[in-house]
Amino acid sequence: MVFASNKIFRSTVSLALVAVMGVTLLAAVNKLTEARIAEQEKKAILAQLGQLVAPDLYDNELQLDLFSFQNERYFPRGQTVVAYRARRDGMAVAVVLKMAAVNGYNGKINLLVGIKENGTLCGVRVISHKETPGLGDDIEVKRNDWILGFAGRFLGNPKPERWAVRRDGGEFDQFTGATITPRAVVEAVRLTLEFFEEQKLFLFESPSDSQSEDNS
């Protein structure tokens, strides 16, 4: 074959072979690890949810009974909120909202806000953030107990005008050298509680996103 001596042809074939090898390797490893990865992600979400709603309070599969929605008024900047519903014998027990505080010092702060059926907070946890290390990152439960102070609170404890950091006339401590971060989290939790008060039925009665495992 005349082509066999053509340099460009041979280079093309060799590069194509390398590409095929690479793709095959990737496909194989992907297949091999698929199941295990899905399991790990499920475990991670459950672990986070479990920090907020004690497993013995509900009997449904939290990570399956979820639905997503948007609400610009309470959850601005076009964010998609995910609501995980905890039920016992079909009755609503609690809901955990995966949402974001938008006024962080360095962008959005992703939060899990757990609210019991009666409007009391189970607790709040930070999923991810880009706040300043050593200053704003005291919102993390690993670094500081501050975030634990939300548990048990509701829209009355404290009164609406006291749902702010101390500097703003409210009841929540801010951090030395970092006011914006805790302010953003307090604001987000307050907004979430207000949304819950207004839309409790919507949160518990909306049908789950069918078959979808939340992977975001």
Next chain:
Amino acid sequence: MQTDYRQIFADGLWHQNTGLVVLLGLCPLLAITNTATNGLGLGLATILTLVFSNLTVSLARGLLRPEIRIPAYVLIIASVVTVVQLLMQAWLYDLYRVLGIFIPLIVTNCAIIGRAEAFASRNTPLPSIADGFATGLGFCLALVTLGALREIIGQGTLFSQAGLMFGEPGALLELTIIPDHPGFLLALLPPGAFISLGVLIAGRNWLNSRNVVRQELARSGLAE
């Protein structure tokens, strides 16, 4: 040609250390080393990548015509890094979450394509594996040393969060070197990373020049 494994390891760990001499892969080196554990985690991922990549390039060296070798390296390295990422996501999930974007960023570590071109494309698989391992180990040592330095100065601990990332046995590593440390933020932020790296490089160079002087003295002593 008999492979000089001693030379391979001496180069990878000291004389041509990626992080402290050749100065490649500085982005992950500076960004991930705020704790020793993070440095160790990324170091292990890089060793894995270098070994697989060198092995693959060496096995495929017959196929790699000069004209297309660089795109081929890129293809191979990108595939290897993705494989490493998938493996970590499956079996070292917490470490994967902490390292985040720095796992796929291993692709940009010039040391990997450097070793592929300088060594793996011209040598048989076994020495290539050794070279990959030695280079990776040298980089890992630089990562862990820098991470430890910044962590001790910055927050007074060593290998904090090791239990979270490596499971039960990791927790044994966690130490508090300076109790009630007030926190020295500079060490944990980027400027501190540059400064600390500079100190480490200076230290290595000083140690190296002492060795060279000693060797020269010994040699001239013998010659006389």
